[in-house]
Amino acid sequence: MYKNGEKHGIVIINYFADYFLHGFKSLDVVDVFISDSRGNYILHPDKSKQFAKNRKVNANIFTDFPFLKDQKEKSSVYKSEHAIGKIISLNNDRYFYALYKINTSYLNKIHLQQFIISIIFYIFSAIFAFMFSFWFSRYCADIYDKRVKEIASLKNATKDMKETIGELSGTVYTDPLTGAYNRRYFDEKVDLFLKTDVGFGIIMVDLDNFKEINDTFGHVIGDKVLTDFTKIVLENIRDTDFLTRWGGDEFCLIIFDLNKKVLLSIAEKLRRLTAEHDFELNTKVTCSAGISIRKNGEDAQQAFKRADEALYSAKENGRNIVILKDS
Known part of the structure; x- marks a missing residue:
């Protein structure tokens, strides 16, 4: 143009x-x-x-x-x-x-916008990461504290349960008056010994003239005599041996020893300590004992029968004595 x-x-x-x-x-x-x-x-x-x-x-x-x-x-x-x-x-x-x-200015503008958006994104990402990490750490700490409290509570509950079981076991297997084992514990233990064919000594002990003590001084005093006697026996036997209240004023002592001299020595010591003990009465309290040995393979009933017969003989022969019946 x-x-x-x-x-x-x-x-x-x-x-x-x-x-x-x-x-x-x-x-x-x-x-x-x-x-x-x-x-x-x-x-x-x-x-x-x-x-x-x-x-x-x-x-x-x-x-x-x-x-x-x-x-x-x-x-x-x-x-x-x-x-x-x-x-x-x-x-x-x-x-x-x-x-x-x-356009270059447009590109610069876009780049600037991208840079600003990136900065904003990184700032918000950092804030979010910090808030999330803070929340998550608090959440984990709360969970940890909760679990610690649950474990502590469980431990306490377990401890209480064990104590309760122990108390219940004690009431199930012990005589409430004397603290000696009862017949239930005795039967379970003896059944176990028989299954493993363990030999043991048997000492049947009976307080002499206990009925007269009850009639004269009353049952409260009679109960005290029984508890004092039980204490004498328990303080003078080994941890492996155990005492059972057989019934009334009669007790059965299981000794894990087959030596006659050892069994006689234990029974004689208990008889002497009983006779020397001050039961705070104006009369002397004594006891009689019958001994037998349950040998390996022997029927337990026969051994208990011999111990009972030995105790009866001690009663018939003046009381306050110890007799062993071997066969």
Whole structure:
């Protein structure tokens, strides 16, 4: 286009070129570059570089975008970072280069926004991570404290249960008055000894004239005599031996020893200590004892029968004596 003999613009005679230009005129974020086949700018975001050759200004598309320099294929699209170029043909001999590039200020703006968003994201991520870790640590601490309290409570409950079981076991297997074992404990123990075929000594002890003590001094005094006697026996036998209240004023002592002299010595010691003990009565309290030995393989009933017969003989022979019946 000429005015007063000077070039003032271009006439778009190619429909595709016009369509191409029209598509980018409204996009502020895209810079459009168009040059002739020699690289001289026809359209440039900087108006001073348009038709620069005529004004002797150094501006060329090949200098600014070297990747277009060797491109000759008119049907191809050529790409570089943030830029896309294409050769647009006017006819077989004439063509021009069209290129669009994302605006640098827009890219900087996008980068700044991305940076700000990243910073905000990292800040919120750090805050969230801190809050989550704080919450999770408190949650774990609460769970731990709860479990510790549960374990402590369980230990206390277990301890109480053991004590209760111990108390119940004591009441199940002991005589409530004297503290000696009862017949139930005796039967279970003896059954166990018989299953393992263990030999043991039997000392049947009976307080002499106990009925007269009860009748004269009353049952309260009689109970005290029984408890005092039990204490004498328990303090003078081994932990492996055990005392059972057989019934009334009769007791059975199981000694894990088959030696006659040992059994006689134990029984005689208990008889002497009973006779010497001060039961706080105006009469002497004595006891009689019958001994037998349950040998390996022997029927237990026979051994108990012999001990009972030996005790009866001690009673018949004046009381306050010890008799052993071996067979």
